[in-house]
Amino acid sequence: MSSTSSSYKSSKRHELAPSRTAVTIPTIAPVIGNYSHSNTIPSNKSTVYLSGFMGDLPGDGRIISGGIAAQTTQIMRNLKAVLEASGSGLNKLVQRRVFLVDMGDLKTIDRIWGEWVKEPYPVSTCVQVVRLAKEAAKVEIEVVAETN
Template sequence: MFATRVFSRSMSTLTRVQTAKAPPAIGPYVQAIKVNGMVYTSGSLPAVPETGEIVQGGIVEQTHQCLTNMSEVLKEAGTGLNKVVKTTVFLKDMNDFVAMNEVYSKYFDQHQPARSCVQVARLPKDVAVEIECVASN
């Protein structure tokens, strides 16, 4: 949808990334920031962009939605999943790891970025998963 210059010092320019093809931020932050040839995404929740509602289903459906949303933000930033260098996956329950990993591997089959996966006490809107990434541009 649009990218807006936020801050510039020397050779570094921070550019906001925002698209209507992914859910809007639910707080004082943006979907992603571009700087120095890199894209840093905020955590992607499994919300349907058109409604803002959490996708129906369990960890499989929620992981698909998170990665679809993240992919749309990366596209808006001029990059894609094949340029992701690092992801962080936040799970509500580590027992969902295998099911999440099956879905994740479909999005990152040939290109496999570095990844961390942690269980957290609670996620926004009580979702089962949230995923963020860093990508080259």
């Protein structure tokens, strides 16, 4: 992870402003977190679809200990690494889906998300589930991003 991740950190393409248009309008319910009502990607852009990520540790895939904050931070590290390896970045996200075991954890997830993702925010859906694929996992996040 670190060798792939570090090679992409120096790439100038990740320093460019995202080309998508994010829309949040005042005539419907206001957003209650770090997301937009819609995102439009120009036709000359490609997209990358990431699988859902839980708080998996690199190497052995165990879920990181330390609760929802530690799991969310590890998810953000994993998303960043895969996006960069795919020619994208956290600044190019257009969609986020959050699956969590306890809706009470959403404020913590959104606080940490906001430390990693800045405006324009992707669209977002959050769903509480009974359980995730790994028993210790409390949250899973899936994203879509533009790539070029």
